[in-house]
Amino acid sequence: MKDRANGKVILIGAGPGDPDLLTVKALRIIQSADVVVFDRLVSPEIMALVPPGTRRIDVGKMPGFHTVPQEVINELLVDLAGQGLTVARLKGGDPLIFGRGSEEAAELRDAGIEVCYIPGITAAQGVAASTGVPLTHRGLATGVRYVTGHRARDASLDLDWVSLASEQTTLVVYMGAANIAEISTELMRHGLPETLPVMAVASATTPRETRLVSTLDCIAADVALADLPAPVLFVIGHVVSLYRGREADLSTALIVEPLRMHIHA
Template sequence: MPRPGKVILVGAGPGDPDLLTVKAMRTIMQARVVVFDRLVGEAVLDLIPAHARRIDVGKETGRHPLPQGQINQLLVDLAGQGEDVVRLKGGDPFIFGRGGEEAQALAEAGIAFEIVPGITAASGCASIAGIPLTQRGVAESVRLVTGHRQDDRDLDLNWGSLADPRCTLVVYMGVASAQRLAGGLRGAGLAGETPVAIIERGTTPRQRTFFTTLDRLADDIARWQPQPPSLLIIGQVVAHALLPSAEVSCQEAAQ
């Protein structure tokens, strides 16, 4: 019986391979088996050695090639066969990456594992777009929420706690539920003129940043049709965008 292998849950960051940690890059380049998600940037996948076995378990809204439970079991089985596995996840494994569920499954099966943190999309994409998530006198806190619910259920958030004008709200996977988001926040008292940024394919050469307001969000998304992965940033900090990467940003809402 082979010795049990080890699983390393690696945060691949928001897309730009230069934003990988040194440890993440070293781990990827030494990998023999890599299990990866759809949100891992193509340039990051290019770092995987040619001889390594690649297993794509990518998921997206409404399309689940491999359910989460089967992904958990796959990691357990591979390690049980003696494989050392790199589990590559977009952003940070423990921020809307379901890394906690996978780590729990590994722990329950007695499989050794390690976590390599990554830059989450909220900080990576906001910084590249020149948007400060916090700013003195403007935003005192940040809330990270997901616009996608388990099993594609209807979005039902605590709107009252989120509709704080002195808080920056970052919504992962929120494009499809933009109308529900805007309605819930406005219904809880957040002003319709609150600035919103939509960051498409953040930190990659194809990044685009759109600017709109809460009351125009759903209509503008229908007009622009931002492609996944896209991130929403809602709050007054959006009005303070510095746009260091103007060549990949646009302000169509202002036209």
């Protein structure tokens, strides 16, 4: 019988997919926890590291829900930790970058549950390493911004287009696949050149990795044609001109060559 007072939740960044990109600490906790609660984005390769006897709960798909509401996940975590269990809460990438980790932590703390974080490699870093495209580069980008390309139903994208349309800053768009047409149009309308290079990478760092290199004026059409499988990350900016295709690839990732070779034509 577990002691209720010992229950805790550890919010763990599982990284972009490659299990070798897990931190040593994350692996240790995954292998010692009583229960692993995981999201859709956690790769099968990482779930294969969970010991066979450990209980697993997939909150990407729970019976009765198309998308599991955050409140239901919060209640589940409070309930499990309340039973005295050590809960490994696995999230894709880093839990504090578009991961709702801080929302879960706040709910747990309000319920008197001990909670802590283990960082993970965020998708942007995974994409940079696997494609060889840096996020900053002297002479090409003095900074980088991570933005969400997701919008709540019926709402317009709440982004500061004026400040985002900067050629000196690499723009990394998470959750942007459905809205890439609007994003690219707005960026051009606010001054970015049509020829600015853009890279879309699906399932980065996994054996399913797929890359597409295009330009701001063509990215929406190219992505629609390629029908990239989720999750997809966009890197927009001059750094993408450093993409060297297969030569840059040090992994076993599958590469779909760019549909339009604007950059290396």
